[in-house]
Amino acid sequence: MYPIDEIPEARRQSPPRPHLAPSPRRWAWLGIPVVAVAGAAWWWLTPASTPVASEPKPAPTMTSVDLLGHLPYPEAPAQDLQAVTADGRVKLHRDAAQAFLAMQSAARAEGVILVPLSGFRSRQQQEELFYGVKAERGQQVAERAKVSAPPGYSEHHTGYALDVGDGQQPGTHLHESFEQTAAFAWLQKRAAQFHFELSFPRHNPQGISYEPWHWRFVGTPASLELFYRARARS
Numbered sequence: 001m002y003p004i005d006e007i008p009e010a011r012r013q014s015p016p017r018p019h020l021a022p023s024p025r026r027w028a029w030l031g032i033p034v035v036a037v038a039g040a041a042w043w044w045l046t047p048a049s050t051p052v053a054s055e056p057k058p059a060p061t062m063t064s065v066d067l068l069g070h071l072p073y074p075e076a077p078a079q080d081l082q083a084v085t086a087d088g089r090v091k092l093h094r095d096a097a098q099a100f101l102a103m104q105s106a107a108r109a110e111g112v113i114l115v116p117l118s119g120f121r122s123r124q125q126q127e128e129l130f131y132g133v134k135a136e137r138g139q140q141v142a143e144r145a146k147v148s149a150p151p152g153y154s155e156h157h158t159g160y161a162l163d164v165g166d167g168q169q170p171g172t173h174l175h176e177s178f179e180q181t182a183a184f185a186w187l188q189k190r191a192a193q194f195h196f197e198l199s200f201p202r203h204n205p206q207g208i209s210y211e212p213w214h215w216r217f218v219g220t221p222a223s224l225e226l227f228y229r230a231r232a233r234s
């Protein structure tokens with residue numbers, strides 16, 4: 001007999017198996033994982049499936065419901081509106097009006113003056129604003145739409161959105177510098193308690209210019225649905 005080391009390893013415990021040439025049928029099962037792996041690789045490499053990092057979305061992804069990045073909104077019925085200024089010029093939906101007045105007095109108690117600059121706007125008013133200012137500045141519509149909504153597409157139509165200023169710093173009204181005011185700092189800290197939120201933060205997915213002064217009320221199911229359903233469609 002041979003010393004154990006001379007016996008080929010494969011023969012030590014079991015008889016050698018006949019070596020079969022791979023037949024198409026025998027190897028067919030391999031196709032399943034190959035297809036699965038290829039499919040997974042394709043899915044993973046497709047840009048659409050690449051997971052979005054914490055970076056803000058750079059480009060707005062809008063559908064046919066939007067117009068130049070803005071979403072359509074219904075006009076609040078006149079009987080739902082309530083004034084939030086003594087002269088009655090600025091009106092909001094009564095739910096938003098009550099919340100705003102409560103927020104305004106809470107701020108005043110802490111020495112901060114919140115001034116309502118603009119609330120409800122009709123389609124007609126928005127039309128004058130959109131086309132009037134655009135013509136004045138000689139802007140193209142797409143350019144104008146970054147800072148103002150086309151008529152029918154403004155959150156101001158709903159009566160739930162308003163532009164807020166700082167009574168102690170009127171020079172910052174409707175300007176990005178509003179973010180340096182005590183009013184803005186206060187709003188950032190406290191507005192959520194009164195169910196107000198910033199509509200157009202920096203790098204918003206709608207591609208609208210940053211508007212630190214524009215806040216909307218989302219404290220009722222009606223207002224919440226209005227804004228979040230509109231968004232979900234986009």
Ligand SMILES: [Zn+2]
Pocket residue numbers: 156161162163213214215
């Ligand atoms: Zn506004």
